Amino acid sequence: MDEVRDGIRAAQDSAQAAVAALDGARSEIERARGPLMVALKGAMNPRATSVEVDLGQAVEGFDELMQILRDGAGKFDEYLGTVT
Amino acid sequence: MNEDERSLLTAAITSGVRAPMDAIERLGNNRTFHIMAAAMSIAIERGFADGTTPAQIQNYVEDLLERFPKADGEIKASALEAVIRAGLGEPELIEPLTYDDLLGASYLLTFDLISQQELDDAGREEYFQTVIALADEES
Amino acid sequence: MALGEVVAQLIAVRGAIQTAIGLTANAADEVTDALAKAEDALAGANHDLAMEGLGLWRRAQSGDEFTVAKLVAADEALAEYLEILSPGSGAGTKNTDIAKPSGEELVKARPTGSRSQNLFRTMVQRDNDIDDAMKDLGKHQKFLEISDPDWEPPPTYTTNEVGHRIPVMTAPDAPQPDAASIGSLAVASGILIVAGAKKAKDITKTAIEHWRSK
Numbered sequence: 001m002d003e004v005r006d007g008i009r010a011a012q013d014s015a016q017a018a019v020a021a022l023d024g025a026r027s028e029i030e031r032a033r034g035p036l037m038v039a040l041k042g043a044m045n046p047r048a049t050s051v052e053v054d055l056g057q058a059v060e061g062f063d064e065l066m067q068i069l070r071d072g073a074g075k076f077d078e079y080l081g082t083v084t
Numbered sequence: 085m086n087e088d089e090r091s092l093l094t095a096a097i098t099s100g101v102r103a104p105m106d107a108i109e110r111l112g113n114n115r116t117f118h119i120m121a122a123a124m125s126i127a128i129e130r131g132f133a134d135g136t137t138p139a140q141i142q143n144y145v146e147d148l149l150e151r152f153p154k155a156d157g158e159i160k161a162s163a164l165e166a167v168i169r170a171g172l173g174e175p176e177l178i179e180p181l182t183y184d185d186l187l188g189a190s191y192l193l194t195f196d197l198i199s200q201q202e203l204d205d206a207g208r209e210e211y212f213q214t215v216i217a218l219a220d221e222e223s
Numbered sequence: 224m225a226l227g228e229v230v231a232q233l234i235a236v237r238g239a240i241q242t243a244i245g246l247t248a249n250a251a252d253e254v255t256d257a258l259a260k261a262e263d264a265l266a267g268a269n270h271d272l273a274m275e276g277l278g279l280w281r282r283a284q285s286g287d288e289f290t291v292a293k294l295v296a297a298d299e300a301l302a303e304y305l306e307i308l309s310p311g312s313g314a315g316t317k318n319t320d321i322a323k324p325s326g327e328e329l330v331k332a333r334p335t336g337s338r339s340q341n342l343f344r345t346m347v348q349r350d351n352d353i354d355d356a357m358k359d360l361g362k363h364q365k366f367l368e369i370s371d372p373d374w375e376p377p378p379t380y381t382t383n384e385v386g387h388r389i390p391v392m393t394a395p396d397a398p399q400p401d402a403a404s405i406g407s408l409a410v411a412s413g414i415l416i417v418a419g420a421k422k423a424k425d426i427t428k429t430a431i432e433h434w435r436s437k
Binding site: 003010011012014018019021026036038047050055057058065071075082083 | 228233236239244249250253258259261263264270273277278282283286287290297300
């Protein structure tokens with residue numbers, strides 16, 4: 001059983017590192033969005049304006065991903081609680 | 085164009101006409117979706133000029149949902165905006181949309197954009213024929 | 224804002240996007256690692272909670288690919304725009320070092336054809352099965368009603384010739400109940416109406432779940 005617990009804990013550490021990396025990526029994009037909006041203001045080019053949409057969806061994606069990873073870790077905590 | 089296709093398109097652009105469920109059943113979801121996708125694609129092409137800005141599209145959608153309060157909450161503003169912008173050259177924006185989003189947008193936008201054109205009989209027939217020709221590409 | 228300033232800002236934004244792509248790719252590696260470790264630790268176990276955890280992390284793995292693809296698309300779009308603003312300056316050079324993940328198929332080439340053709344093709348050439356996604360024909364009814372500003376919901380009750388309030392059968396062209404069979408029809412119709420409402424609720428719930436699972 002210790003082996004299972006250690007393995008799950010190691011997996012959770014990796015998931016936590018993933019959350020930290022995603023959080024960093026999200027901050028980068030959030031920081032860039034302000035200047036982007038100013039720089040693109042009034043841009044008529046569809047490629048330019050699709051950038052805003054893509055980045056908006058990416059930020060939503062980061063939020064969702066971090067939550068999913070945390071939910072997954074929560075399930076493993078519950079699992080360990082039932083078997084140890 | 086068969087009678088079922090004609091009654092689907094007529095219902096889609098006419099106020100006060102109930103959905104022809106028998107016709108839709110005979111056409112099947114695939115063909116119905118293709119016809120409505122074609123109807124909306126042409127409606128967007130006719131309703132929005134090249135160079136329409138995202139802000140103008142946002143204003144249109146805001147106004148649309150105010151005029152159709154039953155749609156507010158059922159059809160997402162972001163889905164409507166994405167579909168219109170996809171029609172103006174950003175096809176990738178509809179990637180995350182579900183068929184529900186696309187179908188809801190197709191009925192609402194087709195009705196609104198085509199009824200605004202106040203087509204006469206000949207104009208309506210020409211629109212129907214163009215829609216069916218486009219839908220036939222994939223059917 | 225002067226053009227030079229706009230270009231400088233957008234170049235900085237590209238820098239941020241590329242950093243984010245790197246971090247997101249790292250996250251993808253970590254998630255893959257986490258999954259492998261968890262699967263090893265759980266070898267042979269088939270506990271619901273553990274399986275749910277694995278399922279969520281697998282979903283995170285594909286979501287990560289989608290997010291990287293979005294960032295790559297944004298970077299490429301910015302590169303194209305910068306090429307228009309500042310042709311030949313190198314600001315619009317696409318970053319070929321970005322390793323595109325399996326979400327690459329989301330970044331599709333721009334199609335050629337009329338605007339309506341392009342939109343139509345994009346809508347119908349999706350991988351999903353339409354029949355499967357829209358199992359219920361009632362969705363057409365719902366959306367047509369939404370787009371009809373004059374549509375009023377049909378009455379669920381009417382009054383019969385002896386003044387009793389009775390439920391109306393809502394199926395199209397269904398025969399209306401007569402006075403002789405009020406009792407049985409009222410019960411049957413009531414069940415139909417309740418079943419219809421439950422079904423509509425289920426459809427909405429499924430649609431929401433479908434959207435959330437995207």
